[in-house]
Amino acid sequence: MGQADLVILHDGLAAQALDILSKPAISYPFAVPAAADELVKDLKGHPHAYVIACMMDRQVNAEKAWGIPFELQRQERLGSFEFSFLLQQSEERLEYAMLHPRPLHRFNALMATSMYAAIHRINDEYDGNARAIWAGRPSSRVLVHRFLEFRGMGPKIANMAVNILYRDLRVELADCSSIDISADVQVTRVYARMGFVPQDASIEDVIYHAREMYPEYPGIYGLILWDLGRTKCRPQNPACTSCEWAAHCAYAKGDHTSLA
Ligand code: SF4
Structure with a gap:
């Protein structure tokens, strides 16, 4: 070679x-059906859905992982994916919703723990609005680090999360050298x-x-x-x-x- x-x-x-x-920003689907795709791309209304979908993207099919926020929103699971509602749910309730009526992930207990921690981190550190994680044109180094601070987010997922925000959802960054x-x-x-x-x-x-x-x-x-x-x-x-x-x-x- x-x-x-x-x-x-x-x-x-x-x-x-x-x-x-x-x-212009590409519109390839992250998840199916279309409503599931819209939910995880809704950075204005449901930015926490993006963070949680990234978190789910471990050791399962990507489309399946990105569809989990929408699946959880279904009436037979949680019935809502509004942030204020999620904040009221216990870790056990989140795990039950991950498991019933059918398991959503290979590691449902682990995902529920990570999701519970993420919801509370967004509430405590970002005043309940996950958009604040990437607001203000941060450097890629700062933004990757902010994702790494979430429980269960390793370097691969943190870099993927920042790359998708920049490349596909056109979130402005000061630079890309740490992606x-x-x-x-x-x-x-x-x-x-x-x-x-x-x-x-x-x-x-x-x-x-x-x-x-x-x-x-x-x-x-x-x-x-x-x-x-x-x-x-x-x-x-x-x-x-x-x-x-x-x-x-x-x-x-x-x-x-x-x-x-
Ligand atoms: S399919 Fe893979 S191995 Fe074949 S030419 Fe393309 S990149 Fe190379």
């Missing part, structure tokens, strides 16, 4: 990401197959490599890689013949040591 291929891949991925950013790539299993596999890192690269390898590649915004093309990983660049039999990156991708060019 030549350095020239990597430069072409990087430049192409960055150009595509910048092109997306130059256009790391969210190196999940999809991103890591595609990044390694392309040849940027070895097949046995750790999450840290991917994160630090992406910082080197684009220090101004290390997470700039994370969504493109993630989407490739879910569609064409599957764990088995990647669809290289229909992939626009194949001409410069190490795996497609026959370097199968890049198989992650």
Whole structure:
């Protein structure tokens, strides 16, 4: 795998990401049905729904995770997702709603604990309005740290939360230099197959490599890689013949040591 291929891949991925950013906010669905999508994107009316949806996005299908606030709002669960209502619910009540009539997540008790803590953190630290977390054009470093302060939010989710706010929901930030790539299993596999890192690269390898590649915004093309990983660049039999990156991708060019 030549350095020239990597430069072409990087430049192409960055150009595509910048092109997306130059256009009006994209409207791809975070959740289904449409009402569930609207709820988690309603940063004015239900900003806490965004925070809680990010929190749920662990070890379950992303669309399922992002649909959880809407599922909880259903009459047979909580019946409301207004912040003042959530603030009155006990942790046990939240866990029961996560579990009945059917479990919403793999880790319902853990999610209920994190959600309860988040609701009270938003109330105590942000005067009950989660919009205050990202208001005032904060630096990416400050905003990632604010998400990390929520119980259950690790670096991957905190970076994803800030990246989506900036990239997809067009929340203004002072800079993007602390938005790391969210190196999940999809991103890591595609990044390694392309040849940027070895097949046995750790999450840290991917994160630090992406910082080197684009220090101004290390997470700039994370969504493109993630989407490739879910569609064409599957764990088995990647669809290289229909992939626009194949001409410069190490795996497609026959370097199968890049198989992650
Ligand atoms: S060319 Fe093949 S291996 Fe490379 S990114 Fe595309 S699908 Fe994945």
